[in-house]
Amino acid sequence: MPKIYKICSASAWREAERLGVYRGSADDLRDGFIHFSTASQVPETALKHFSGQSALFLVEVEADALGDALRWERSRNDELFPHLYGELDLGAVTGVHQMHSRADGGHDIPDLKP
Numbered sequence: 001m002p003k004i005y006k007i008c009s010a011s012a013w014r015e016a017e018r019l020g021v022y023r024g025s026a027d028d029l030r031d032g033f034i035h036f037s038t039a040s041q042v043p044e045t046a047l048k049h050f051s052g053q054s055a056l057f058l059v060e061v062e063a064d065a066l067g068d069a070l071r072w073e074r075s076r077n078d079e080l081f082p083h084l085y086g087e088l089d090l091g092a093v094t095g096v097h098q099m100h101s102r103a104d105g106g107h108d109i110p111d112l113k114p
Contacts, residue, residue, distance in 0.1 A: 003061065003062065004036040004060075004061050004082045005038070005039065005042050005061070006037075006058070006061065007042070007045060008056065009053075009055060010057055021090060022090065023088075027049075033084055033085045034084040036061065036083065036084060038082065040114070046107050050107065052101075058098075059095075060097065061094065062092050065092035069086040071085060
């Protein structure tokens with residue numbers, strides 16, 4: 001079963017846990033969908049959009065559990081990225097990983113399942 005990943009702030013994730021649903025970041029709300037990455041796309045996403053940020057979580061999600069609300073659309077480097085048109089039901093979450101920040105502004109990315 002394919003996995004997709006969402007990088008989000010620890011505070012936003014704690015709020016999602018409290019509510020039982022993740023509604024997305026300010027960027028997600030602006031764009032009308034929740035941005036996700038595949039395992040191979042996570043490092044570049046982290047570098048491009050989260051460099052220098054701390055207190056981040058990498059949320060692992062079962063892609064098949066999202067149904068028709070998940071669409072694969074062309075984005076950076078003409079690659080297909082997973083976009084969720086709707087809220088993330090936490091029942092689809094299979095793991096939450098802390099992303100440790102490094103002195104250079106990057107992050108240590110855990111081993112991810114494709």
